Amino acid sequence: MASTKYGVPRGFRDFPPEVALLRRRIIDVIEGVFERYGFDPLETPVIEYWETLKGKYGEEVESKLLYRFQDPWSGEWLALRYDLTVPLARFVASQVPTLPFKRYHVGRVWRHERPQKGRYREFWQCDADIVGSPYPEADAEVVDVVCDVMKSIGYRSFVVRLNDRRLLRGVFEEEFNISRYGEGKVLEVFRVIDKLEKIGREGVEAELLRAGLGTREVEGIMDTVEVSGNPEKTLSELEDRFKGNESVYVAVDHLKRMIDTSIYRDCLTLDLSMVRGLDYYTGPIFEVYVKEPKIGALAGGGRYDDLIERYGGPKTPSTGASIGLERIIDAGLELGLFNLERKTCTEVFIVSMDEQYWSYARKVADEMRREGLKVQVDLMRRSYKKQLEYCEKKGIDAMVFIGEKEASTGTLTIYIRSEKKRCEQTPLSEAVKILRQAAH
Amino acid sequence: MASTKYGVPRGFRDFPPEVALLRRRIIDVIEGVFERYGFDPLETPVIEYWETLKGKYGEEVESKLLYRFQDPWSGEWLALRYDLTVPLARFVASQVPTLPFKRYHVGRVWRHERPQKGRYREFWQCDADIVGSPYPEADAEVVDVVCDVMKSIGYRSFVVRLNDRRLLRGVFEEEFNISRYGEGKVLEVFRVIDKLEKIGREGVEAELLRAGLGTREVEGIMDTVEVSGNPEKTLSELEDRFKGNESVYVAVDHLKRMIDTSIYRDCLTLDLSMVRGLDYYTGPIFEVYVKEPKIGALAGGGRYDDLIERYGGPKTPSTGASIGLERIIDAGLELGLFNLERKTCTEVFIVSMDEQYWSYARKVADEMRREGLKVQVDLMRRSYKKQLEYCEKKGIDAMVFIGEKEASTGTLTIYIRSEKKRCEQTPLSEAVKILRQAAH
Numbered sequence: 113m114a115s116t117k118y119g120v121p122r123g124f125r126d127f128p129p130e131v132a133l134l135r136r137r138i139i140d141v142i143e144g145v146f147e148r149y150g151f152d153p154l155e156t157p158v159i160e161y162w163e164t165l166k167g168k169y170g171e172e173v174e175s176k177l178l179y180r181f182q183d184p185w186s187g188e189w190l191a192l193r194y195d196l197t198v199p200l201a202r203f204v205a206s207q208v209p210t211l212p213f214k215r216y217h218v219g220r221v222w223r224h225e226r227p228q229k230g231r232y233r234e235f236w237q238c239d240a241d242i243v244g245s246p247y248p249e250a251d252a253e254v255v256d257v258v259c260d261v262m263k264s265i266g267y268r269s270f271v272v273r274l275n276d277r278r279l280l281r282g283v284f285e286e287e288f289n290i291s292r293y294g295e296g297k298v299l300e301v302f303r304v305i306d307k308l309e310k311i312g313r314e315g316v317e318a319e320l321l322r323a324g325l326g327t328r329e330v331e332g333i334m335d336t337v338e339v340s341g342n343p344e345k346t347l348s349e350l351e352d353r354f355k356g357n358e359s360v361y362v363a364v365d366h367l368k369r370m371i372d373t374s375i376y377r378d379c380l381t382l383d384l385s386m387v388r389g390l391d392y393y394t395g396p397i398f399e400v401y402v403k404e405p406k407i408g409a410l411a412g413g414g415r416y417d418d419l420i421e422r423y424g425g426p427k428t429p430s431t432g433a434s435i436g437l438e439r440i441i442d443a444g445l446e447l448g449l450f451n452l453e454r455k456t457c458t459e460v461f462i463v464s465m466d467e468q469y470w471s472y473a474r475k476v477a478d479e480m481r482r483e484g485l486k487v488q489v490d491l492m493r494r495s496y497k498k499q500l501e502y503c504e505k506k507g508i509d510a511m512v513f514i515g516e517k518e519a520s521t522g523t524l525t526i527y528i529r530s531e532k533k534r535c536e537q538t539p540l541s542e543a544v545k546i547l548r549q550a551a552h
Numbered sequence: 553m554a555s556t557k558y559g560v561p562r563g564f565r566d567f568p569p570e571v572a573l574l575r576r577r578i579i580d581v582i583e584g585v586f587e588r589y590g591f592d593p594l595e596t597p598v599i600e601y602w603e604t605l606k607g608k609y610g611e612e613v614e615s616k617l618l619y620r621f622q623d624p625w626s627g628e629w630l631a632l633r634y635d636l637t638v639p640l641a642r643f644v645a646s647q648v649p650t651l652p653f654k655r656y657h658v659g660r661v662w663r664h665e666r667p668q669k670g671r672y673r674e675f676w677q678c679d680a681d682i683v684g685s686p687y688p689e690a691d692a693e694v695v696d697v698v699c700d701v702m703k704s705i706g707y708r709s710f711v712v713r714l715n716d717r718r719l720l721r722g723v724f725e726e727e728f729n730i731s732r733y734g735e736g737k738v739l740e741v742f743r744v745i746d747k748l749e750k751i752g753r754e755g756v757e758a759e760l761l762r763a764g765l766g767t768r769e770v771e772g773i774m775d776t777v778e779v780s781g782n783p784e785k786t787l788s789e790l791e792d793r794f795k796g797n798e799s800v801y802v803a804v805d806h807l808k809r810m811i812d813t814s815i816y817r818d819c820l821t822l823d824l825s826m827v828r829g830l831d832y833y834t835g836p837i838f839e840v841y842v843k844e845p846k847i848g849a850l851a852g853g854g855r856y857d858d859l860i861e862r863y864g865g866p867k868t869p870s871t872g873a874s875i876g877l878e879r880i881i882d883a884g885l886e887l888g889l890f891n892l893e894r895k896t897c898t899e900v901f902i903v904s905m906d907e908q909y910w911s912y913a914r915k916v917a918d919e920m921r922r923e924g925l926k927v928q929v930d931l932m933r934r935s936y937k938k939q940l941e942y943c944e945k946k947g948i949d950a951m952v953f954i955g956e957k958e959a960s961t962g963t964l965t966i967y968i969r970s971e972k973k974r975c976e977q978t979p980l981s982e983a984v985k986i987l988r989q990a991a992h
Contacts, residue, residue: 118604118642118863120597121623121630126643129592129655136593148921150898150928152569153576157560157674158598158660159840164558181621183561183665191559202558203566210945212931215569220598224625234597245931249910253931375918423558458590470689478815481588481700490589491652491685491693505650 123225123233130287132464135236136224137450138265138441139218142238145261146216149253151240154215156199162189164529168198168419170303170391179222188502192222196239197392197416197432204243205425210242218437230439241432243420248366251415252373254433258400258411259376262394263434267402270410272376274343276367276396277302277414280384282359283336288329297323299391305337306389309408310380337385343371346382363395367537370396392416396431404444411435459486459551463499465515472519476512476540481542485551503529510550512543563665563673570892575676577890578881579658581704582678586656589697591680594655596639602629603604608638608859609815610743619662632662636679637832637856637872644683645865651684658877670847670879681872683860688806691836691855694873695870698840699816700850700876706889707842710850713815713823714783716836717854719790720824722799723776728769737763737830745777746829749848753915777825781812786822803835810836832856836871845886851875894947899926899991901948903939905955912959916952916980923984925991943969951991952983 120126143153153206162180169178169181193199196217203211218238225231240257242250255272262270281298284290290298304319311319313334320330339346342493347364354360380398388397397414413433420428444450460480463464464473470489488508490499503511513525523537528550535546560566567575583593602620609618609963619632633639636657644653658678665671676926680697682690695712701708721738724730730738744759751759753774760770777785787804794800820838826839837854853873860868885889900920904913910929917929928948930939953965963977968990975986 118601118646121599121601121628124597124599126591126597126647127595128643128647128649129594130591132595135595145899147926148924150896150901150926152898153567153572153895154569155567155572155575157564157566159561159564159674161558161561180624184620188561203568206558207568209568210942214928234599242931247931247933249933250931309828373914375914456592457587458589458592461590472812474815484586484588486590487656491682491687491690493687493689502650 121233123227125232125234130455133454133457134450134452135437135441137529138437138444139238141264142261142435142437143216143218144236145257145264146240148261149214149240149257151216151257154200154203154217155219156193156196156203156217158193158220159190160199160202162191162290162371164202164423165191165198168390168392168422169194170299170389172303173223177223177225179224182298193219194223195221195390195434196237197241197434198419200239200241200243200432201416201419201425201430202423204428204430205420205423208425209243211428212250213243214238214241215243223524229405230436230437230442236437238435238437239432241430243430244428245431246417246429248370248396249373251263251366251370251409251431254368254413255380255398256375258413258433258435259374262400262410262440265440265444267444267447270379270400270402271381272379272398272400273340273386274367274371274380274396274398275382275384275386276363277387277393278359278395279363279367280336280387282354282357282361282363283384283457284333285359286354286357287332287336288326290329291443293324301325301333302387303389303391305333305385305387308337308385324500337387340381340383340385343367343380343382367396388412388414391418394418398433402443402447405443407439407443409436456506456508457486458488458506458508460488460510460512460547461499461503462487462489462512462514463496463503464490465494465496465513469514469519474513476514476524479540480547483548485544485547512547533550563667563674564974565672565674570895572878573894573897574890574892575877575881578705578877578884582701582875582877583656583658585701585704586678586680589654589680589693589700590602591654591656594640594643594657595659596633596636596643596657598660599630599637600633601643602631604642604863605631605634608830608832608862609634610829612743613663617663617665619664633659634663635830635874636677637681638859640679640681640872641856641859641865641870642863642899644862644868644870645863648865649683651847651868653683654681654689655683656680657884669845670876670882672878676877678875678877679871679872683870684868685871686857686869688810688836689813691806691810691871694853694871695810695820695838696815698853698873698875699814699819700786702840702850702880705852705880705884707884707887710819710840710842711821712819712838712840713780713826714807714811714836714838715822715824715826716803716818717805717827717833718799718835719803720776721825722794722797722801722803723790723824724773725799726794726797727772727776728766730769733764737927741765741773742827743829743831745773745825745827748777750823765915777827780821780823780825783807783820783822790864807836828852828854832859834858838873842883842887845883847883849876850879850883880967896946896948897926898928898946898948900950900952900987901930901939901943901958902927902929902952902954903936904930905936905953907933909954909959913954916954919980920984920987923988925984925987950987952987 120291351364393414394417395415399409399412417429477487524543526535588973791804834857835855839849839852855871857869902913917927920927964983966975
């Protein structure tokens with residue numbers, strides 16, 4: 113403990129400026145896309161009553177992954193939010209907004225996972241949800257907004273794995289009458305299948321047997337979840353094979369319309385093994401992957417038609433997506449889509465050659481800031497040389513020099529490092545123009 | 553409990569879109585000002601080890617206000633951050649960045665206060681700190697950046713109350729040899745004086761007596777803290793009165809230079825009763841007030857030269873400010889500086905007259921989004937009339953109509969509500985121009 117005492121807890125991180133600047137740039141892109149699709153911001157507390165979260169995600173989540181604690185004063189059980197969807201449902205149930213309610217939310221969530229590549233205990237989700245529409249157009253828009261984010265960030269190739277829980281349910285029903293095990297077992301099976309990538313086929317089979325399913329049923333499940341490929345073709349095959357099954361019919365019809373509506377239909381692939389880990393999904397679900405790096409899903413989402421009702425709200429069909437900020441950044445860094453080279457947002461540093469010019473330097477800084485430039489003056493009473501060293505270390509590109517000549521003529525000398533451009537004794541208004549151009 | 557079960561804990565809040573949109577606008581202004589002064593973003597976890605926060609704020613804070621809890625798995629004691637300054641100090645001590653390290657941070661903090669006007673248990677602070685400079689220029693810049701924020705948000709008149717803990721310390725020393733009570737008592741006296749506005753003169757006197765001070769000492773303290781007014785004049789008077797007291801001399805000199813350097817010196821007033829409640833301050837301190845509404849300090853800050861050292865870092869003199877987002881918004885709403893009328897950021901709604909135009913409508917939406925417009929299409933399969941009702945309820949100003957004429961000619965009909973402007977069968981590129989103009 114002693115050595116980590118003044119660190120941060122395991123799985124938590126500080127983001128120094130070079131990382132924070134990149135994160136803001138990416139968040140700006142994401143929020144920009146969300147807003148262009150008509151999503152508005154909603155903010156909820158990071159702490160919820162434990163009662164609010166209870167029973168929404170599945171047993172394992174609740175017992176092993178949720179940060180739960182007692183309010184030190186009231187003794188009430190509280191929890192750190194595990195996702196942004198449940199708080200949204202809780203909010204909508206209590207306020208019943210004009211529908212559709214399209215909201216986005218970029219915020220932290222907490223999960224007590226084993227920290228590893230792309231997996232942290234405190235991490236950010238970027239969610240966009242459409243509350244109130246039962247139609248496949250809404251599901252398509254949610255997928256589109258995620259794909260648009262991927263493209264806007266710079267990802268050139270990615271795959272959206274698509275499935276529908278009603279489809280799986282219908283197939284399982286048809287093949288071995290799964291409903292006789294009860295609803296809890298169905299959700300359990302979904303959660304086990306979700307681990308396929310993590311624990312492999314044998315692991316899943318073992319867990320399903322342990323869950324009380326028969327060997328033949330387990331085989332049937334494994335055969336089913338191996339179905340994947342071109343969605344239109346695969347869906348038609350499933351439709352033919354399970355003719356008359358209402359659940360399969362409804363799911364196939366919904367998915368077909370959803371795919372047909374999507375602008376990014378070329379990125380979609382059907383994958384029956386992709387079931388998502390959370391209990392609240394009721395319809396179409398999806399996850400977004402890149403081939404490299406192997407970092408898990410960068411985004412995912414789906415339809416949850418019952419969740420709001422469970423908070424005492426009216427039945428309100430809803431669908432949404434969640435983008436993992438850390439994964440999208442970690443993968444993007446590995447792929448070279450962006451880097452951490454920018455260390456400061458400061459555009460201009462005003463170098464005073466001597467103490468007697470400080471007040472002129474501050475006046476110039478004040479004027480430039482009014483013009484929107486990001487400006488630093490020396491606050492350390494450093495020598496000319498030390499000021500230059502600071503600019504170099506920080507990567508500040510433009511320097512303004514103030515010495516006797518400049519102070520006496522009310523002008524400035526400018527040096528733009530990247531352009532190796534030097535302008536002597538420039539009037540302030542002219543200097544602002546040059547510096548503004550250099551900053552863009 | 554039953555009724556609040558699906559609400560949020562007391563003192564916590566949801567921010568629906570109209571509030572969230574205003575908050576972002578204000579945060580954008582604040583961050584914009586911070587960046588123009590050369591501050592860069594830093595992000596830290598909302599959870600810190602209890603050990604990190606312990607002993608930094610004062611006894612009362614730690615026993616009554618800090619959200620502390622045990623990690624459910626490791627049993628380690630954790631705490632929700634109480635401010636953004638201590639995490640900064642912890643970060644700097646572990647990383648030792650290039651100095652000066654100018655960072656800003658807009659984020660949540662938690663305090664178990666009694667909820668009331670302008671006071672919440674989960675609230676946002678907007679901090680800007682200069683780490684590494686011992687000079688009054690740095691303190692002046694911190695005050696200036698806060699004043700610039702106030703002006704940029706729209707506040708026309710406000711007062712910055714200024715003080716210096718060394719000044720108080722020197723006066724107390726001179727008048728009744730306070731150091732014989734030990735350092736703990738000095739901090740306790742500061743914390744009691746900080747409650748002046750809250751519990752009144754009599755309350756403070758009673759608490760000081762209870763703290764073990766004599767009647768004459770309490771009187772001396774009360775007389776001292778009543779000193780306020782024009783800073784230059786008052787400082788000179790204090791200097792004359794306490795000639796030869798090193799602590800007073802150093803503080804007066806520092807404050808004079810700070811005031812002299814500040815662009816906003818006309819907003820400054822000296823107020824010896826303003827001591828700030830937290831233990832870590834060591835030098836100049838300040839708070840920002842408006843006459844109306846009476847909501848407490850909108851911002852405050854000060855110098856803390858020892859804090860980083862306490863985390864094992866090198867001695868690193870630092871100074872900073874914290875703006876209370878909720879207060880600045882609550883007060884601004886009361887003063888009519890801004891309002892909550894904007895309910896959505898959507899600029900354009902595409903009204904389909906019939907199902908057969910959906911795909912054209914989506915194509916148009918896609919094109920407009922590429923052009924940067926914020927666009928919604930119908931996702932509810934609503935009638936023409938219902939779509940219009942939705943636009944009205946949401947306050948969406950621009951509508952694009954797609955019916956037979958438009959679909960067959962590949963054009964659009966536009967209606968801008970606020971301008972009562974109608975353009976029939978406009979080509980897409982022309983429509984984008986009109987809509988973009990209307991949106992600004």
